[in-house]
Amino acid sequence: MEIFNRTVFKAIMRNKAYVTIFIMALMVLAVSGYVYLKFQEPSVMDIANYHTEDKVTVDELISMFIKDKRLANSAYVEKTIEVKGIIKEINYLNKRQTILLSSQQFAESFVICDMLPTKNKKMESLAIGDSIVVKGICKGFLSDVVMLNCISIDTTSE
Helix, strand or coil, rough: HHHHHHHHHHHHHHHHHHHHHHHHHHHHHHHHHHHHHHHCCCCCHHHHHCCCEEEEHHHHHHHHHHHCCHHHHHHHHHCCCEEEEEEEEEEEEEEEEEEEEEEECCCEEEEEEEEECCCCHHHHHCCCCCCEEEEEEEEEEECCCCEEEEEECCCCCC
């Protein structure tokens, strides 16, 4: 009888260990899933209320990066700036609008503006060749300047 009780006891304890490991694994999975989903949410930025660090034209911005990248990085990268330029191209991909602003001095470089999704009527009426002022966060320069979370600035009130 003693052997039976030990065998049953070991089987029960082994099952408890498996159940405990299974429950802990589920808890880790649930916490990991929550953290992953929380950080995958797109952050909604109210860029209109951000302080503008500088106002420049496309040519001035690209020229600054080409002449002295280190100085331009410290002056513009991760800063909110306004850039005035002419629309070269408008793209819609994955429910995002991207506007390329052309440079008159540098034919191979552009300012790429990833626009925030808005219901702004002005955004719907934009066309290639239009002059526009965008406000966004400058992310840097490779062969083009990249700006994220951009909005169109209405300059008619200035």
